[in-house]
Amino acid sequence: MVQAPAAPEVDQTIGQSADEGEAGVSDTACGRRMAFSAKRRTVLGALVAGPAALALSASTASSEARLNHLLRRLVARDLATAWALGRAHLAASPDPAALHARFQALVAAGPRDLAELRDLVGTATAEDLERGEVAVVDGWVLARTEAKSLALATLAWWRVPRSST
């Protein structure tokens, strides 16, 4: 599951801010129970690939295999979060047709390396968000492309070539 850090403490002076109510209600303690919060970069890191783009191995046989490879690299920095969200999206939105269409679109686009895949996902994500096309996955509000990419990446990890396992 997505990491939930130890409940953070609320700064007293800031916490009073939230409402304080007409009669001096302080909601400072509320923030301490925000156990559903997550570290700042947890989710961002799940989508934003970490290291420099990796060139594809010449041995990658097919475009689909190449894409699966890139999808795995796309989420390599925070697999736990990516898998949690990917599996949650697969469980909540079992729409194989839409997922397949997204996969085929990516295959057709033929990203040669991780940088190109990130650009593709990034552009589609921005377009989704502009159109308000989002999905809620385990509470996180994601662009549909992001949700689908996480689902595809999760599946990709179960399609790892035998030699790689």
Next chain:
Amino acid sequence: MVEGATFVDLNELGQGQLIEVDLAIIGAGAAGITIARALIGSGRHVVLAESGGLDLEGANQSLDDGEVVGVAYDPLAACRQRSFGGTTNMWTGWCKPLDPVDMAPRPWLGLDGWPFGRELLQPYYEQAQPLVDAGPYRYDTSLWADIHAPLHPFDPRALGLTFWQKSPPTRFGLRYGDELKRAPDITVLLDANLVEITTDLEGGRVERSTLRSLRGREAFVRAQTYVLACGGIENARLLLACGRGRPQGLGNGSDLVGRFFMEHPHWYLASIVTDNPYALLDSYFRRTVEDRPHRIGWCLPPDAQERLGTLNCVAELSAVTDRESASNAASGLWHQLREGEVPSDLGPRVAAVLSDLGGVAQSLWRKAVQGTFVNKPVDAIGLMVTLDPRPNPDSRVTLSPTERDALGMPRPCLDWRLSAEDERSMEALARQVALELTRLGLGRVRLHPALGDRLDDGHGSEGWARAGHLRGYDIAPEAPEMSLSWHHMGTTRMAASPREGVVDANCRVHGMTNFFAAGSSLFPTSGHANPTLTIVALALRLADHLQADVLV
């Protein structure tokens, strides 16, 4: 009148003394003091009766105890105040007028609204503003020009900005006590508790009210006109309990007294993750305009409320900081040393400060130079949603069948209820804010698990708000925690028809000729705004009506 004195303890009067005045105001809080002030110099003799004294005393305050059933609530004696100035002695000063949509009919919710439009209240809001020592009357987006922060292109069809201003806060008793003392035609009675209202045979006219001190001294007030201004719980309790020979209470022909109790609870319904929390907080958390703090929130525009079938809730950001940070350690250390205290763990705390001098310097820079509200390292940002409660007849104040106070009066029993529409409205707003923040790239938003993974208007966990997991009272980590605002509203609601409300558009108790009510108990709907400014505006309007049409 009481000759030669303007502030009198009831215990100083002769037993059974009769006080004859033009106007008797029961309750010296924001509403009662405002009405009394408005009548200074009018030539009318006014008595202003306050249950408490000039200062808070335990015996008086214990009269505010009561039972709580239904949704959890704080002890009733903790969230009100019986002393001269009433609950203004404990308010935090946030001011906000109601939105037009709050008072208008909302057919999508089956709500009739107020018996008059928001525009009628506008001049009274503007008069109320200086009475609470707030700045110029500005609550619209024109404020943004003076906020000097980036305004992101939120979709105006999806979200609107809304603003609060801060009163110092004004303690009405302290602020206006001297003025009332100097007023020759105003008598303030202290330790004067209303225990009985005597009407004529038909019950349409108040003939006399009986006041009693905790020491048993009684006085009678005979007035041309009476105004009940004791707060959202007490107004209902007194109407139900004080009608001599009228077991159903006064003004209760339609069994509405005490019903439609409303509050402004709030929940943290999402957390926001961003690499630059200050950027978000500096724009939308709080800002100083003309040296006064302002709060900023997001609402659904009225068109969106109608489209989604929701109430007028509001969402605000809240900063969660790391208590272990060097900046927090420095701040705590500074405050203690300034008070002359040397903490026993001085060494570790100094070490904590030294561990991140850069962070401490940044905090100091933000506080001292930039004047920002959030100066310490931010660990998370919460999204707090405050409810515009749907009026609910089953949410009510009744009289306790068993409990009585020191004066022998039945204590109130609060049975507060929340509705499915309440939950749905807050969910819809939280999701809309989440969508817009995500769309604009201002942060990643995680909705509380109780809301589920749906983006339509469906529910997540049914009943997450109605469960009433009150902060500090319940351990329910899977449910969002509720905090209260201690805003008590709606129990003597205003409506044109006696079948729909307890008082009419002029605040007169339906079916009675000389009995009026004032305060937030009159609100037929309450929006999300803190009620004090509206209480004062309504009181000013009632004072105008009394002078022009009643006290003649």
